[in-house]
Amino acid sequence: MGYMQVKQSSVKGDRPVCPRDEAHRVHRHGSYEHYVGCERNSKKESVPRFLCVGCWLTISVVPDTRLPYRSLGLDVLWRWFDWQFCDAQGPPALTEKERDCAKRTLRSFESHSPTLKEALGQIVKDVGASTGSLWRVLLRLSKLEPILHFLQTRLKPLDRAGGKRGFSLVGTYRCLVPPPLFSG
Numbered sequence: 001m002g003y004m005q006v007k008q009s010s011v012k013g014d015r016p017v018c019p020r021d022e023a024h025r026v027h028r029h030g031s032y033e034h035y036v037g038c039e040r041n042s043k044k045e046s047v048p049r050f051l052c053v054g055c056w057l058t059i060s061v062v063p064d065t066r067l068p069y070r071s072l073g074l075d076v077l078w079r080w081f082d083w084q085f086c087d088a089q090g091p092p093a094l095t096e097k098e099r100d101c102a103k104r105t106l107r108s109f110e111s112h113s114p115t116l117k118e119a120l121g122q123i124v125k126d127v128g129a130s131t132g133s134l135w136r137v138l139l140r141l142s143k144l145e146p147i148l149h150f151l152q153t154r155l156k157p158l159d160r161a162g163g164k165r166g167f168s169l170v171g172t173y174r175c176l177v178p179p180p181l182f183s184g
Contacts, residue, residue, distance in 0.1 A: 002179035003058045005068060007149055014051055019178040024054030032060070038071045038097040057178060060152050064145050068173050074099050074145070080106065085132035086139070108170035109135075116151075150154060 006016050018024035029051035033044040049060045065073045077093040094102060113131045117124055122132040124137050138147055151167035166176020 001024055003174045004178050005062050007064050008061055009064045018052040020055050024052045026050045026052050030173045035071050038101040070169050077105055081135055083137040
């Protein structure tokens with residue numbers, strides 16, 4: 001048993017393949033609701049879930065416009081980061097709660113940036129010491145969605161317990177990598 005998230009863009013057809021074994025059958029397994037904003041009255045979006053009947057892995061297919069465990073969409077976070085790091089005209093129009101969410105996400109990105117720089121290695125070799133310089137280099141490389149897809153699918157660091165975690169822009173998360181099968 002286990003749980004993981006995949007991005008919508010990685011799904012070919014009407015369902016994801018099992019990340020452990022492509023030969024396993026994957027069936028629709030309901031959905032859950034996710035808030036689209038930080039306000040209590042924010043609308044919700046449905047996130048479809050699938051179950052691999054070969055290894056009992058639950059797979060959630062999250063929209064490409066979302067980061068794990070974040071309520072604000074990438075479009076809002078992109079504008080907030082641009083305002084912080086690229087001298088954009090001004091901050092995006094956000095409510096107080098949305099600003100707090102954006103600030104927390106920015107702090108996570110800042111604390112995660114040394115790990116990102118190390119993991120991306122030669123891709124960002126000319127990045128200076130500041131988090132803003134990392135952001136500007138990432139923007140020059142590509143749009144944000146392909147960067148997030150690359151981070152999740154190509155970089156898999158080991159955590160202290162020896163399990164793998166998938167990279168995101170603001171952290172490394174176990175939900176981005178299939179958990180190991182337990183034998184016995």
